Amino acid sequence: MWLQKEILLKSKHKGFHLITDEIVSQLPMIKKIKIGLLNIFIKHTSASLTLNENYDPDVRSDMEKYFNQTVRENEPYYDHTSEGADDIPAHIKSTLIGASLSIPITNGNLNLGTWQGIYLCEHRYHAGSRKIVTTILGEEST
Amino acid sequence: MWLQKEILLKSKHKGFHLITDEIVSQLPMIKKIKIGLLNIFIKHTSASLTLNENYDPDVRSDMEKYFNQTVRENEPYYDHTSEGADDIPAHIKSTLIGASLSIPITNGNLNLGTWQGIYLCEHRYHAGSRKIVTTILGEEST
């Protein structure tokens, strides 16, 4: 069984955002899968996807602060500067974090750990909505 | 062909650990797959999975030292501090490294490079055993 659905994520401010519900609520077909995988792919190079702690919002803001200090704006050696001070740091962060996730599906649910949630990492100050391609593959429950 | 198996990895000290054998020995069904993929997914946000050099243990200890100096404990800007000095660094490292691996299966074996091994990256000082979900998908040999 193969299913694919493009999802438009609502525009978000720069930072790390928990989007598990925004994704899962648009994928009711997960319920039909006994064993499978969900691949989530972001079609952008200045935002990224990761899994992390789903409870304390301080984890998301600490993460944002960490990535801002480890990938700084306006480094004197940057050449790609014409699209704004946040642009090349956004590209670098997207490579550090990654553009896709593969999550197991078991008995109709994402098989995440208790504390795991899906994050959209928005690396630009004024981004629009973000396009995600979700691909579900697996064996249907009988 | 779809197979899924949850594996409990033995508790390990903080650091980078080669676990290729611990994983593969629990997945004899790989032998039956002609072409496929193995997805390995860790259900935690303070440990991570990567592929790296499988021969010299110094690579693992240098990796541990690198990640400790690039994601430091007790940064003055951290707010998520109530779960111990190693907790927020563990979350950040897990996003830098990632929670899952997809490895090709070819003719009954993982199609890894000669020097590639699977690492469990344990980011906490006193972690228990870690839960892994392995999903095998592929075409059976005839």
Next chain:
Amino acid sequence: MWLQKEILLKSKHKGFHLITDEIVSQLPMIKKIKIGLLNIFIKHTSASLTLNENYDPDVRSDMEKYFNQTVRENEPYYDHTSEGADDIPAHIKSTLIGASLSIPITNGNLNLGTWQGIYLCEHRYHAGSRKIVTTILGEEST
């Protein structure tokens, strides 16, 4: 439908290289897939794969400069030093960036964003050609 093909990438100098065409031109069978995934896996621990901006070459050179300054050669704490000053930094970069990509296939094409391209990140000064395993899984168009 399952297909697997090993591809040898031409030897490249240290740096970030756009290889979308070098990969796609060797995978004409993507045209036959209606819904699916392409997994690209590099069988090495001193080179890596990522997706990033496919237009301005300055993004690739800024990326190379960023990773060289965040993972330095000759750190006094490195023990794995016998294979050259670029070796342990190459291993660390490969864990930061990752060894594989999963890209959705939709109606016979890779479903990449407009600005997304596939990068080979070559972390060694004198590397040879690099082995990639591509695995295509999906539903054939009728």
